Amino acid sequence: MQGKKIFRCTVCNDVHFGVSPPEVCPTCQQHNVYVEIDAVEAKNITGLC
């Protein structure tokens, strides 16, 4: 996980793992809608561990 961050789409709650957020959300097609979140919040959203 080193260098990896977690981002969430503020429109559709899509979660993206990577070094930077996608320019366009692949789910809702909106631009610049990702915000960085922490692992706890990501777990709450995705239900994954």
Ligand SMILES: [Zn+2]
């Ligand atoms: Zn989205």
